[in-house]
Amino acid sequence: MGVTQEDHAVVSEISPNWVTTKLDYLVNLARTKSLWPMPFGTACCAIEFMATAASRYDLARFGMERMSFSPRQADVLICAGRLPFKLAPVIRRIWDQMPQPKWSISMGACASTGGIFDNYAMVQGIDTIIPVDVYVPGCPPRPEGLLYAILMLHKKISGESLADRGLRQEFTLREDGLFLAPERVDELGEPFGNSVHQTRSG
Amino acid sequence: MTAESPSVPALKEAFGSAILRAAVMCGDTIVYLARDRAHDVLAWLKDTPDQSFDYLTDITAVEYRDPERPLEIVYQLRSLERRADLRLKIELDPQGDLRVDSVYHLWRGADWLEREVFDMFGVTFTGHPDLRRILMWESYAEGHPLRKDFPLRGHFSRAEQVRRALSLKPEEHYSPEELEIVRRHLREDDPGRVPSGRGGRA
Numbered sequence: 521m522g523v524t525q526e527d528h529a530v531v532s533e534i535s536p537n538w539v540t541t542k543l544d545y546l547v548n549l550a551r552t553k554s555l556w557p558m559p560f561g562t563a564c565c566a567i568e569f570m571a572t573a574a575s576r577y578d579l580a581r582f583g584m585e586r587m588s589f590s591p592r593q594a595d596v597l598i599c600a601g602r603l604p605f606k607l608a609p610v611i612r613r614i615w616d617q618m619p620q621p622k623w624s625i626s627m628g629a630c631a632s633t634g635g636i637f638d639n640y641a642m643v644q645g646i647d648t649i650i651p652v653d654v655y656v657p658g659c660p661p662r663p664e665g666l667l668y669a670i671l672m673l674h675k676k677i678s679g680e681s682l683a684d685r686g687l688r689q690e691f692t693l694r695e696d697g698l699f700l701a702p703e704r705v706d707e708l709g710e711p712f713g714n715s716v717h718q719t720r721s722g
Numbered sequence: 723m724t725a726e727s728p729s730v731p732a733l734k735e736a737f738g739s740a741i742l743r744a745a746v747m748c749g750d751t752i753v754y755l756a757r758d759r760a761h762d763v764l765a766w767l768k769d770t771p772d773q774s775f776d777y778l779t780d781i782t783a784v785e786y787r788d789p790e791r792p793l794e795i796v797y798q799l800r801s802l803e804r805r806a807d808l809r810l811k812i813e814l815d816p817q818g819d820l821r822v823d824s825v826y827h828l829w830r831g832a833d834w835l836e837r838e839v840f841d842m843f844g845v846t847f848t849g850h851p852d853l854r855r856i857l858m859w860e861s862y863a864e865g866h867p868l869r870k871d872f873p874l875r876g877h878f879s880r881a882e883q884v885r886r887a888l889s890l891k892p893e894e895h896y897s898p899e900e901l902e903i904v905r906r907h908l909r910e911d912d913p914g915r916v917p918s919g920r921g922g923r924a
Contacts (some may be wrong), residue, residue, distance in 0.1 A: 605887035606859055612888060640867050640876035640883075641858075648884050697889050702881035709880030 536721035544681050551595070551621065551675040554583040556616065558594030560611055563601030565628040565660040572663040582670055591617040596673065597650070600660075602630035603643040612693070615650040620688045623653045623677070625669050628660050634709070635659060649699055651691050727751035729808050730772055737763055742813075760812050761823035767799060767808070768828050775799035775808060778829035781836055783843045785816055785870050793852045795822055795845060814845075824850035842868040856898075859890060 534624035552606045557579075557613045561569055573579045573587070603611060615624070626646050629635035634644035643649060653676060656669040680687055693699055700708075730744045730751060731754045741758035745752045757761050767775045779798040786793075792813035814820055823833045824847035836847040837856040844866035847853055854860060860866070863886075864877045876883060 560859065605883060608884065608887040609890045610892050613892060637795075639874050640872070643884065643887070644880060651890070682851075693888060697885050698881065699884075699888070702879075702885070705881040705884050706879055711875075 524624065540681065540683055543642070545681075547682065548678045548680055552582075552677050554595075555623075555670070555673070555677075556586050556588040556595045557584050557641060558588050558591050558597045558614065559600065560597060560599040560614065562603065562607065563628075563630065563660075565600035565631065568660045568663055569598060569600040569627065569666060572666045577663040577667060579670075582674075591615075592619065594618050597622070597624040598627055598666075599624065599631040599646050600627040602617075602635065602637055603639050603646050603649070605643055606641075608643050608649050611720060612649055612699075613644065616692070620690065623673055624650055625654045625666075625673065626652045627656045627669070628658055630659075632657070633712075638711055648705045648708055658714060727806065727808055727863070729753075729767070729806070732770075732772065733763065733767075736766060737780060748809065750809055752811060754811050756811050757822060759812065760810075761825065764799075764810070764825055765828055766795065767810075773801065774803060775801045775806075777802050778825070778831050778835070779807075781825075781832055781839055783839045785843065787870060789816075791843075792816065793843070795819070795839070797825070820845040820876075821848060822846075823848055824853075826850050842866055844869065861886075861890070868881060 527612050558567060559566070571577060573585070579585055591597075595618075597611075597615060597618060599611065615622075622645075627631045630637060630642070631646050632652075634642050636659075638644070646652060654669045656665050658665050661669075691699070694701075696702070698705060726744065730741075730753060733741050733753060734744075737759060740754055740756045740763060744754070759791060760786040779800050780796070782796050784794045784796060787829045792818040795812040795814065797810040797812075799810065800806070801808075807924050811918075812822055814822070820843070822845065824836055826836065826847070826849065833850075833852070834856055836850050837852070837854060839845050840850075840853050841855040841857050851888040855862060865872055867876075876884070
């Protein structure tokens with residue numbers, strides 16, 4: 521998955537110069553100002569997401585008013601809410617269907633870590649299923665929190681360069697059918713915080 | 723408020739020893755039934771004009787922490803025209819044979835309720851036409867989650883759970899076969915769906 525020797529050669533070949541940086545600026549400007557979100561709302565975070573999209577907070581200010589309910593026309597996947605195992609293949613399929621360039625925001629405690637749902641039915645963080653660019657803490661996060669995440673994503677996109685071939689790499693599932701190595705998934709799923717006191721679960 | 727439901731003496735007269743005991747709890751009457759006569763009692767409660775419990779509010783099950791207490795199957799009935807409620811329970815040995823007769827053919831609403839109790843507790847409803855899991859997916863192999871011997875985080879490791887979840891094919895949940903089952907049920911139900919009789923009964 522890493523950047524190979526060959527990629528390095530390409531990067532140095534068209535290393536940043538006046539043309540590429542100006543082109544980067546234009547491309548990144550276009551991308552940040554029209555991030556079409558693919559809303560994956562499963563819980564109360566989706567309510568806050570809707571509030572963010574509504575007139576008071578107004579996602580349209582960022583060129584995001586067009587909710588893309590088809591992954592084929594989406595740029596950023598916003599997972600707003602908990603993800604049960606039953607939906608894991610669905611979000612994976614949606615992520616695979618989104619064309620590059622694409623980014624993802626994990627909104628709220630449940631999407632990021634499993635939150636209070638440290639149980640048999642819940643994915644312990646969507647980063648065990650798809651790559652995540654920005655995590656938003658909160659339960660649920662206020663609209664300001666989501667807006668901050670979007671601005672952070674803007675900043676991240678603004679720093680991208682066409683010369684960097686590693687950026688648009690597609691991270692598919694490994695041969696064993698997992699996105700991360702099994703020991704990484706187990707480590708991320710370890711109980712933490714209050715969950716460690718749930719001794720009755722055995 | 724604390725008065726026993728008038729259905730209890732009528733039940734005792736009609737069924738005698740099949741009515742194990744009755745109790746009043748928080749104003750609600752609870753009748754404990756013998757398992758082998760439970761279906762007859764429920765059918766009688768539905769079809770006897772004085773009782774006419776025509777609406778099945780809920781079927782659920784309870785397993786207590788104390789190992790000596792039985793696992794209870796709970797039926798919550800309501801008579802819409804008499805505005806009366808009745809709760810009935812069947813006590814089963816949690817370690818024994820979890821098997822009761824289905825009431826699908828008395829109240830069609832029992833279909834998904836019984837499937838849910840089967841999914842979560844592993845109770846088999848004999849005579850149910852389509853007893854499959856309903857909340858967990860059909861290939862779920864960890865057991866029945868609401869049983870007390872089920873660990874909160876499931877039997878498998880997080881990595882194994884994620885691997886199995888990602889190997890699910892979403893189209894199998896929403897396959898033409900699955901939809902065909904629904905259509906077949908609708909066709910069978912069609913004559914009964916026309917509310918030509920009193921209280922929506924055909």
